[in-house]
Amino acid sequence: MVGSSKGKSTTFAIRIYPYRHLLIASLYLNISYNFLEALKKPTALGGPWKVYGTARRSKPSWFPSTFVDHYISFDASNLDDTIKNLSPISNEVTHVFWVAIQVCENEEANVSINSAMLKNVLDVLKSGTSPRLCRVTLQTGTKQYMGPIFDTSLGIQLLPHDPPFQEDMPRLPYPNFYYALEDLLASYTPSFSYSVHRSSIIIGASSRSVYNSLLCLAVYANICKNQGLPFRFPGNRYTWEHFCDASDARVLAEQHIWAAVSEKAKNQAFNCTNGDVFTWKSFWKELSKVFNVQFVQFDGKEKFDVVEIMKKNASVWDQIVEDNGLFRTKIEDMITSFDALKTVLNFEFQHVSSMTKSRDFGFFGYADTLRSIEMWVRRLQEMKIIP
Structure with a gap:
């Protein structure tokens, strides 16, 4: 994602026949709204989905209650709070859609807090007596190709890749929490597989x-x-x-869900824009x-x-x-x-x-x-x- 946020948002999914079960954390993020809307459609890939909506804050009044089956409030940056709230479902979760983010004053701090949040959740979900987690989708963005453009201490040094941005472009020599989260996910394989989704302006x-x-x-x-x-x-x-x-939030949600149930998308990174x-x-x-x-x-x-x-x-x-x-x-x-x-x-x-890889x-x-x-x-x- 191009932007930055002080909110936290995560999507978890669970599979217990005949359902795949999903948990979303923060309902304040526009993409979370569309994840839930897309997953509750009768035609949703991999469905039907049972949805656990979560956020650090309470559920906003405008959010449709029909989009969630259960709601859980917790702080992913706090390990004790994560254990307390996610342990009861750790033997159910099969899919995690991670769109959580917390933005700090500099990129080194971003790396630290965002890595801790993701690690806390994954460790809890993998710690059950019979964990079922098999796929994680990770939301990032075009800072992958530009570097930490919102870090004022680094911004003037950055030399972005030439557009159009393509998924196989090498990493830039600057700290970037997107890189850290990708590496963290890769460290858990083959315990589960993952996909990365690089959005533009949402x-x-x-x-x-x-x-x-x-x-x-x-x-x-x-x-x-x-x-x-x-x-x-x-x-x-x-x-x-x-x-x-x-990136229309509907297209982002569709790509995450597609990748979550696609064998071909395992351990792959995809740009996700509207295509125009x-x-x-x-x-x-x-x-x-x-x-x-x-x-x-x-x-x-x-x-x-x-x-x-x-x-x-x-x-x-x-x-x-x-x-x-x-x-x-x-x-x-x-x-x-x-x-x-x-x-x-x-x-x-x-x-x-470029959306060529995604189409391929x-x-x-x-x-x-x-x-x-x-x-x-x-x-x-x-x-x-x-x-």
């Missing part, structure tokens, strides 16, 4: 997620509309005019149309800090939430993605990943990025997260 629906770029842009658009402010693009001319790609490209100019036009705000051409003459604009309008967002009876959110939770998004919107290279292995999921924007905005409105 577009989906949730009330709180650094990976939900669309959510923070939706809040920004609503504040601009409410206050009569110009809906300006917070990036550079290069990204405004050049190609980028994205866009310019941010075209993306901005679509956003402006959906939110009914005036489209503002990028001129690059005036620098501005979109995060500061949002912070200054925290009380405006509070009033929007109150007036529209929305799910209670705070501006600081809604704009966390902007720190990551600003980096992406100021790249001087085209952020594009048999996954053909796709989405029309621009067409999906309105659908996801309507979903956020139905969930009463935005007006």
